[in-house]
Amino acid sequence: MQTGDHVLVKKINKSIVLQTIQSSSPISRAQISKESGLNKATVSALVSDLMEENLVQEIGTGLSSGGRKPVMLYFNQTAGYSIGVDLGVNYILAVLTDLQGNIVEKVEEHLEETSTSFVFSKLTQAIHTLMEKGEESTYGVVGIGVGVPGITDKDGMILFAPNLHWEQVDLKGFLEQEYNIPVVIENEAKAGAHGEKIYGAGKESSDLIYISMGIGIGAGIIINDKLYKGVSGISGEMGHFTIEANGKKCRCGNKGCWELYSSESALLEQAQSLSSVKDMDITLESLIEEAEKGNTEVINLFNRIGEYAGIGLTNIINTFNPEQIIIGNRLSKLQKWLINPIQHVLEQRLLSYYYNSLTISFSHFGIHSCALGSAAFSVEAFFSENKVTVS
Amino acid sequence: MQTGDHVLVKKINKSIVLQTIQSSSPISRAQISKESGLNKATVSALVSDLMEENLVQEIGTGLSSGGRKPVMLYFNQTAGYSIGVDLGVNYILAVLTDLQGNIVEKVEEHLEETSTSFVFSKLTQAIHTLMEKGEESTYGVVGIGVGVPGITDKDGMILFAPNLHWEQVDLKGFLEQEYNIPVVIENEAKAGAHGEKIYGAGKESSDLIYISMGIGIGAGIIINDKLYKGVSGISGEMGHFTIEANGKKCRCGNKGCWELYSSESALLEQAQSLSSVKDMDITLESLIEEAEKGNTEVINLFNRIGEYAGIGLTNIINTFNPEQIIIGNRLSKLQKWLINPIQHVLEQRLLSYYYNSLTISFSHFGIHSCALGSAAFSVEAFFSENKVTVS
DNA sequence: GTTATTTGTTTATTGATTAAACTAAGTATA
DNA sequence: TATACTTAGTTTAATCAATAAACAAATAAC
Incomplete structure (x- = not known):
């Protein structure tokens, strides 16, 4: 049970500030205060936390409207990267995205076979290729998401993928062992839905x-x-x-x-x-x-x-x-x-x-929805500590 | 946007304490502390608030397990009442419940007509009868909920009830003016679902x-x-x-x-x-x-x-x-x-x-689900100030 | 150049939670 | 009966984050 204390309060407000910056960048501290209802002092404190975490940066001054010029802030979308994969019946589409879902790199592969060993090896090849691009950042590649054409349970086990002839395949375990970063496996349509919801x-x-x-x-x-x-x-x-x-x-x-x-x-x-x-x-x-x-x-x-x-x-x-x-x-x-x-x-x-x-x-993305949504799952998991909402 | 501060923290924790008492009554302060993870001092403070509001009462001491006897608390379900109505095509079933959905009084009426004037008058009759029973309590009748056989919009307007031959009927406005307490109008199946979810x-x-x-x-x-x-x-x-x-x-x-x-x-x-x-x-x-x-x-x-x-x-x-x-x-x-x-x-x-x-x-309730669920809507609205959850 | 305005920081206050100490009231045991 | 041990609940002091208000910095308008 989630009880309330000052740590929670800070999480909630920090989450609000970060989201405001993400959605309204570039934006000043004063504007964040007005939009969110948080006190100016609170915003300043939280922004400096976020800047220490390198998630937010100052970009320079904005236009004055009759007073001191505001310092504009933006979300540092390249503080980390995420990998999203659309694992199709006869193809792999893998993307490397920044923390706002912009595609930085893309790999497409045709699959001639559906055996797990063949697919797994193609998959690791594709991921390796993308991995190398996302390293020089504060958080590196924060996770891998894969959308699969079949049903998965809540722990990411692939229960049944009829078109791949797979049953009970533990792709998540395999990838987590291989790369030692969080992996999310989800059904292809759910991943697509998520992609369109978050970015599309x-x-x-x-x-x-x-x-x-x-x-x-x-x-x-x-x-x-x-x-x-x-x-x-x-x-x-x-x-x-x-x-x-x-x-x-x-x-x-x-x-x-x-x-x-x-x-x-x-x-x-x-x-x-x-x-x-x-x-x-x-x-x-x-x-x-x-x-x-x-x-x-x-x-x-x-x-x-x-x-x-x-x-x-x-x-x-x-x-x-x-x-x-x-x-x-x-x-x-x-x-x-x-x-x-x-x-x-x-x-x-x-x-x-x-x-x-x-x-x-x-x-909006045609065939990219699933890969983008999968990447978004990992970004979200990365931010889950910082995202709290009250209802 | 809901920002976080100490007022919110208190709401969250008070809500946790109240819910714990509701679901595990009778229960001591010490047990609440253990179950919820809240500090003993916090629980004590919040319980005394709830007692001042007459929502919680002490019922006497419980059994000792080798130390001081605990003081047992319970939720004062009769601090207020709620009215729930199942408005059927040819009947009215209205119940008066306490704050935990126990039926205190019940009125059933056959409807010979479906004209709004006829139904409205039968309805007010039934509600009047129930009203009189629920008065001698701290909060009295906290609201009225009505489940109707048709579709309603989010503001409680009845858009279309084919079997009653109703269109655009503002039952909510009518009842709120008549009784001056909060009224919730909802589709009959939604009310039933809510009833079974909350109590059944x-x-x-x-x-x-x-x-x-x-x-x-x-x-x-x-x-x-x-x-x-x-x-x-x-x-x-x-x-x-x-x-x-x-x-x-x-x-x-x-x-x-x-x-x-x-x-x-x-x-x-x-x-x-x-x-x-x-x-x-x-x-x-x-x-x-x-x-x-x-x-x-x-x-x-x-x-x-x-x-x-x-x-x-x-x-x-x-x-x-x-x-x-x-x-x-x-x-x-x-x-x-x-x-x-x-x-x-x-x-x-x-x-x-x-x-x-x-x-x-x-x-669980057979034909009572809808009336009970409708009553529960009002209870919830009454508690909405006090029920906060974090995710 | 003066005034009004806006931005962002500093300061003191507030309020809720918490750990720890403490009081109260019991059981177990010798 | 005396002593040790448990458990319940309260009191106290510390902590931490938000906030209002005062303040400093920087600018526009006149």
Whole structure:
């Protein structure tokens, strides 16, 4: 149980000052005082602490508005770095970010195999490459986050990653032993949600759902500005929404799952039966090309996928009444073909009360959401000592 | 922005002491100190504050375990009272509770009409009756909570209550003017969820979903021990989950909504076509009677309703990975016929990972959940000054 | 050049927690 | 019965962080 004393008070206020600087940099001590309600003297004391920790620096004087010039402060985003990895079914995308999520370095690798030994070795290679860039800083690389296409428990154990054929894989233990820094393993959609919430399209929303539309459909749920994981860490499997009670059998055990009707797999499968692309190598990219050329068969298919996307979204909106829905991962490339059928289905199927307060967006980062979110997990863990909120 | 100072520290600690007493009464100052980690001196000071506020009282000495006898403290639950109302489509159930949710007095009324004037007058009658009982206490009646069968916004405005034929009804304003104490208006399922969470089957779970299975299906979502309302207050409309993409048209605009297949309405409608109950007055109660007598047609119908309930629950579990699901309202009376088909469907359709950490329960309070939860809203508002938590 | 304004620091006060000493009131044991 | 040991709760002095108010520094406006 967290009791209150002066140490806690200082943590709370220091956290407020740091966050104010992060979000409003460059900013003076006087402005921080006004914005936060903290006394000028308090702000001065906390700022000097933060400067000793090299998290905040003075950048020079600002403009006077009729009095002494303010000394402007900024958040020293390069006091440390973080590594975030999007571990896909057939690729690794690893980024090195500063403490504000700016990508400093990037490594992409194709994965020819899914065996743990092969993937682990590719992974360590990629991380090694990034590690070398982030050393010359106060805190170095503060942690590693990995988003994986499967379900993980709350301790970061990968329970089940069907597309990688993995079960009970302890990637966290492996990486922590290898690098001796904190490691966070999280489901790919949850990491993406976190990325969009912290740095991307969801910055302004406190309750949002990120839908990762890739091979399957996963979701990350942000409630009260925080990722909601579920009691054992496997919330957000909305891809397995039953939308046809007696529909196609899904390998999850259920029938009529949403992702059987509206995912990249569903798209590619249904594209097989189109006469106009019979002889092509059918991929998401080639279908997009066809649609751009005006292939109506493909455009109609995109439309149908969008309609089914709308049905799943209706379920989500009825459930969560979210401020925002962000569609990410591979199918976000279909934005311009999906947005209309989605809107149309929502207008048809949803009570109007939901509609006013809802924004539907597509990922700001495209395929980078997951890696960025994973990196953000580590940054947060690094700051966890300093971030305290009261409710 | 909530900054930290010694006032906040005191609030936090006082809140801890009060909660410890509430949950572990009778308890001594020394035990509170041990349980909470607060210094003995601090506990003593805060307890004497709470005693001055008449929220805590000494009850006498406890048993010695080899030293001075402890003075036992308890939470003075009758320092104030709260009124909670379940406003149904054809009934009012109003309760007067003490500050720990014990029902002191109860009023039930049948509603012959749904016009606002008629309902308002019945409502004030019921509240007046209860008011008189709760006066001789330190704080009197601290507030009124009302659970309504419809959607409300965050300010307590009733936006839409289809079964009452209400739109944009300001019940909160009316009651606050009438009684001049704080009023909380909330959707019936959210109130029920809150009731079960605070006082009932959900006490021990921090993430739970309460399903109100009545005329329709509504849900209340508890996440991180807190009711999640959604951005505009209308989360939890899981009754309008699409479970048949091209199913029956629902009046919400959607097609194939869950509640069309698994609610009291659905049950009664489907019962119409059963030959064995053709000449009866078909109600939930009469059907239960038939089932008790062994009417297999009715039992099969219950079974089918249970299977569809399971389909909706699968969606919910895939989404939330909750610790607990509580089924409440009228259909909880069918517990013994529903539990097996539900379990069966979940076993078939759900990944095993969800299953271990999940409890499915039925309401502790039956039809009282909503009224109790509504009363609890007011108690909470009364204590809101004193309840602070840090994260 | 004087005045008003704004920034940031210094100083004294306040208030809550805490450790430690202390008082109070019991049990265990010889 | 006397003594030693325990436990409960209070008192006391110290600590620490926030704050208001006074102050110093630096600038704009007139």
